[in-house]
Amino acid sequence: MVRFxxxxxxxxxxxxxxxxxxxxxxxxxLNLTVLNMIKTLFGDFGVGAIRxxxxxxxxxxxxxxxxxxxxxxxxxxxxxxxxxxxxLQGKPIRLSTLYIGASLFQCYKFIQNYQKxxxxxxxxxxxxxxxxxxxxxxxxxxxxxxxxxx
Amino acid sequence: xxxPSGYCDLRVEHINANIIDAYVKHGYSLxxxxxxxxxxxxxxxxxxxxxxxxxxxxxxxxxxxxxxxxPIPKSTNVCNHHNLKLTILNRLTxxxxxxxxxxxxxxxxxxPKYNILAVEPLNDHLFQxxxxxxxxxxxxxxxxxxITPKDYSVAVDKNIHFELSYAPMLMDSVTRQNTLTLxxxxxxxxxxxxxxxTSGAINRLDIRNPYDAMNLGFLLxxxxxxxxxxxxxxxxxxxxxxxxxxxxxxxxxxxxxxxTSS
Numbered sequence: 001m002v003r004f005x006x007x008x009x010x011x012x013x014x015x016x017x018x019x020x021x022x023x024x025x026x027x028x029x030l031n032l033t034v035l036n037m038i039k040t041l042f043g044d045f046g047v048g049a050i051r052x053x054x055x056x057x058x059x060x061x062x063x064x065x066x067x068x069x070x071x072x073x074x075x076x077x078x079x080x081x082x083x084x085x086x087x088l089q090g091k092p093i094r095l096s097t098l099y100i101g102a103s104l105f106q107c108y109k110f111i112q113n114y115q116k117x118x119x120x121x122x123x124x125x126x127x128x129x130x131x132x133x134x135x136x137x138x139x140x141x142x143x144x145x146x147x148x149x150x
Numbered sequence: 151x152x153x154p155s156g157y158c159d160l161r162v163e164h165i166n167a168n169i170i171d172a173y174v175k176h177g178y179s180l181x182x183x184x185x186x187x188x189x190x191x192x193x194x195x196x197x198x199x200x201x202x203x204x205x206x207x208x209x210x211x212x213x214x215x216x217x218x219x220x221p222i223p224k225s226t227n228v229c230n231h232h233n234l235k236l237t238i239l240n241r242l243t244x245x246x247x248x249x250x251x252x253x254x255x256x257x258x259x260x261x262p263k264y265n266i267l268a269v270e271p272l273n274d275h276l277f278q279x280x281x282x283x284x285x286x287x288x289x290x291x292x293x294x295x296x297i298t299p300k301d302y303s304v305a306v307d308k309n310i311h312f313e314l315s316y317a318p319m320l321m322d323s324v325t326r327q328n329t330l331t332l333x334x335x336x337x338x339x340x341x342x343x344x345x346x347x348t349s350g351a352i353n354r355l356d357i358r359n360p361y362d363a364m365n366l367g368f369l370l371x372x373x374x375x376x377x378x379x380x381x382x383x384x385x386x387x388x389x390x391x392x393x394x395x396x397x398x399x400x401x402x403x404x405x406x407x408x409x410t411s412s
Contacts, residue, residue, distance in 0.1 A: 004338050044323055045369060048330025052338060071338065 005072035008057065008107045010099040011082060013064040016092055025088070027056040030066065033088055037081045050074040057104070062133050063115065065098075067107055075100070152237060154180055157360040158385035160241060160266065160288070161315055161348035168354045174236055176359050180385070182241040182266055184350075189244050189251040239389070241266040243290065249279045256285055266392045268313065271295065281305045287392050288313050288346070291336070293328045302340035311388050312336060315350030316358070316366055333370035342372050346388065347380040 013025065035054070038046045050070060058067040070078050082095050098114065101107040115134050119126065126134075156179030162169065165183045173181055242264040244255050252269065255261060268288035271277050274296050280286055281301045289305065290313050291297065305312070314336075319329045336342055347366065351357045360381055367377030397403060 044326045045330055048327045049334050049371075051327070051331045052334045071334075074334075 005102065006053070007070050007072050007075035008101045008104055009068040009070070009075065009078060009082075009097060010101070010107050010110060011066045011068060012096050012098050013066055013088075014094050014096070015064075016094075025059050025061055025064070025066070027059055029088060030056050030059065033085060034068070034078070034081070037085050038077055041081050041084065042077050046074070046077045050077055054078070062136070065111060066095075067104075072102075154237070154386040154389045156180065157381055158182075158389075159349050159351075159357075159381075160239075160346060160385055160388065161313070161350045163350060163352045165238070169351070169357065170236060170238075172354045172357045176357060178236065178360060180237045180239065180389070182239040184241050184243055184268075185264070186243045186245070187255075189246045189255065239265040241268060243268040243270060245270045245272055246276065247272045249276065249283075252280075252283065252285070262396070266388060277301060281308065281310065284308070285395060286310055287388050287395075291332060293332050293335070297335070297339050299339050302336075302343075306340065306343045309344075309387060309391050311344045311346050311384055313346055313348055314370060315348045316363065317350040317352065317356040320356065330369065337371040342370075342376055344384060345370075345372070345376070345380050346384045347377075 031054070035047060035051070038050060052074075053069070053071040054074075055069045056066060057069040058065075060066075068078060079097060079100065082097055085095050086092060099107060099110045101110065119131055119134055123131070157177060158180040159173070159178055160182040161184045162181050163184055165181075240263060242255070242261070244251070244267070246252055246255075246269060255267075261267075266287050267285060268290055269280055269286050270290040270292075271280055277289075277295060277297065278301055280289055281304050288311050314329060314333055316329075319326045333342075333345075336345060347363055347370075349357055349363070363381055364377045367374075367380060372380060393403075394400065
């Protein structure tokens with residue numbers, strides 16, 4: 001029996017500055033900025049509705065891919081405020097939605113394909129190390145048998 | 151005891167003629183005046199268990215006596231001519247930290263004067279015990295209370311209700327967020343079954359029309375049927391349950407009708 005549905009939102013973060021190494025994403029800050037944005041746009045109802053089950057589920061600093069987890073219902077609030085999140089740690093950023101899935105496994109499959117496509121596109125200019133870095137998507141799922149698959 | 155019907159509001163903090171007038175004007179047929187007792191503040195002084203128990207009992211009775219006599223004279227004195235339209239009950243809210251305090255409250259001398267018993271657990275693990283106890287009518291949850299779906303379904307089976315009150319929500323932004331979060335959490339855990347919507351009004355301006363209160367259900371994540379039930383049917387079953395507790399085990403209660411001979 002399905003008690004309640006979840007939505008997992010795969011989001012790409014891009015910052016405009018070149019020095020990527022300094023930029024570190026922390027879960028808590030991301031959580032706070034998104035909740036503040038929801039409060040300015042949807043007010044108390046939006047925050048109250050989404051706080052029950054909102055969580056930054058996964059956050060990859062090298063590829064800058066983030067997975068937000070929400071309940072089905074308030075996921076509409078989240079998806080509509082994502083273009084408005086402009087700033088993190090005082091630096092301009094941009095979030096763009098890549099995929100909305102109902103299970104983590106689907107998101108995982110999507111991220112894998114997405115990164116493979118990225119590598120294929122850029123394979124002439126990349127070194128082997130950066131290739132491995134891009135393709136490394138462990139930690140999305142907590143199960144070991146899926147991680148071996150990658 | 152009259153069979154409950156119509157719109158109910160099971161939590162009013164104060165009562166006076168103004169408030170009763172407002173309720174009658176809005177078309178409510180039943181209200182309950184709330185008295186809150188924080189059991190954790192009651193004295194635990196002497197080490198001897200028996201002595202301590204006696205002392206606690208005395209303290210509690212004192213507290214109850216002080217507070218017990220406040221609502222009853224007001225509800226009887228204020229407006230007798232309204233009594234046909236509006237039934238006024240007394241409700242006791244206790245905030246407890248262990249399950250023994252609930253037993254003490256049940257044994258207290260002044261407890262039978264109250265109609266409804268609401269319990270607010272201050273610990274997490276207490277919630278499980280409360281859900282299975284037969285004497286609780288209403289459980290008040292906070293955002294931080296951990297509720298499991300299983301506990302919720304047990305509570306629904308035992309005909310225990312959960313409370314959401316809207317008057318504190320009107321004033322403050324933080325409490326508004328918390329109440330909305332709580333309401334949505336109850337929706338996740340048990341699909342908003344057995345929820346009653348009360349006002350928790352302190353003064354006259356906090357009281358809302360029952361239809362407006364029902365429309366609040368949209369914010370709180372109720373279905374259309376549940377919004378109506380939250381202010382009528384669920385409240386009736388709370389009152390009937392509390393009345394049944396006083397009688398003991400019983401199926402039918404027969405009462406002679408007072409015939410008015412012309």
